[in-house]
Amino acid sequence: MIKKYIKRDIYFKRLLQFIGKNLIKVITGQRRVGKSYFLFQIMDELIKRGIKKKEILYINKELFDFDFIKDYKDLLGFIKQEEKKGAVKAIFIDEIQDIIDFEKALRHLQAKGDYDIYCTGSNANMLSGEIATYLSGRYVEIEIFSLSYPEFIKFHKLPDDQETLMKYIKYGGLPYLINLPLDDDAVYDYLKNIYNTIILKDVIARFNVRNIAFLEKLVEFLADSTGSLVSAKKISDFLISQKIKISPNIVLNYLSCLSAAYLIFRVPRMEVKGRRIFEINEKHYFEDLGLRHSVIKYKQVDISKILENLVYMHLRVSGYKVFVGQINGKEIDFVAEKNGKTIYIQVAYLIIDEKTKEREFGNLLTIKDNYEKIVVSMDEGIGDGDYKGIRHIHVREFLGNEKI
DSSP, X not given: OOSOOOOOHHHHHHHHTTTTSSSEEEEEOSTTSSHHHHHHHHHHHHHHTTOOGGGEEEEETTSGGGTTOOBHHHHXXXXXXXXTTSXXXXXXXXXXXXXXXXXXXXXHHHHHTOOEEEEEESOGGGGSHHHHHHTTTSEEEEEOOSOXXXXXXXXXXXXXXXXXXXXHHHHOOOGGGGGSOSSHHHHHHHHHHHHHHIIIIIIIIHHTOOOHXXXXXXXXXXXXXXXXXXXXXXXXXXXXXTTOOOOHHHHHHHHHHHHHTTSEEEEEEEETTTTEEEEEEEEEEESOHHHHHHHSOXXXXXXXXXXXXXXXXXXXXXXXXXXEEEETTEEEEEEEEETTEEEEEEEOSOOOSHHXXXXXXXXXXXXXXXXXXXXXXXOTTXXXXXXXXXXXXXXXXXXXXXXX
């Protein structure tokens, strides 16, 4: 409607059933993953269905034009004012978390039943706790992530080969990268600016974080520990060794802030047999690997933990709820659940010898149920292999499967 965009079909298909329904459609995700352009895609769909452009009201809180909308009263007042100019049938509000008590306005608008309502937010806490109760049954949430591997290929018009996979691994999937040359200088200059914006606007300013030096050290620690089991105490002990004295409780608070900004995802452990969730020790993965590499430089030696991050994010994009598994003291990299379906996944760089093979496949073989089990690696020439009923597939094939 307003700008050119490339369609995000995987999310549009999820939203399609709710278009025109008397529900608030909330699009959430990290800053710069393409939420605004996704709204444009929805607007165009509404126009195809007969709604006129002038009947669509678009408010973008990142634009100075809408700086006067501070709270829910300002928002409702502006909508009422716009209605005097003509009918408003659809309302789009970008970065709604910047409007104080926005949920009161949304509840009022939804209760009237006159509008098709869409909004975006870059704060995972936006729909938690009391707000979720306040809007209970009145909204549906669609999570958007940075580009999946198939989307990366589509956006950049690249072939599906090893060179493209390495570009995806190094630079991540923020959509704006299609406007830049895919080289270190251009990409990481941009990514560092986005990282700083997320930290400043979505963490420091929003949560009134005071110890900025500690926050930066914490992100560096998480980047270096991607895919490792860590606890708040372990992080606190490490920082104390670096002459930074921080209590585990403060560590937990800062981790929550980083998670709320969608910079990282905290993945809890699950006991496979009893499906019990452990309260301590969890893994952390970055929403976008390019942003991770803007914090600590990409190194080939980190490839194993990077592959884990890739597989985790692909599972999230595919709609799975993901846990780190544990069975008989052995670790299962991922237990992924969706609509009654479960997949167990081990991730390895290369299966170089029998010992590695025994570890990666052996851990899965200890699970006695009949759910699908997969080992993902970068071994060439494996095709869609099989070892004692366990699939062995190349990471590129795994990432390329949007129906996993």
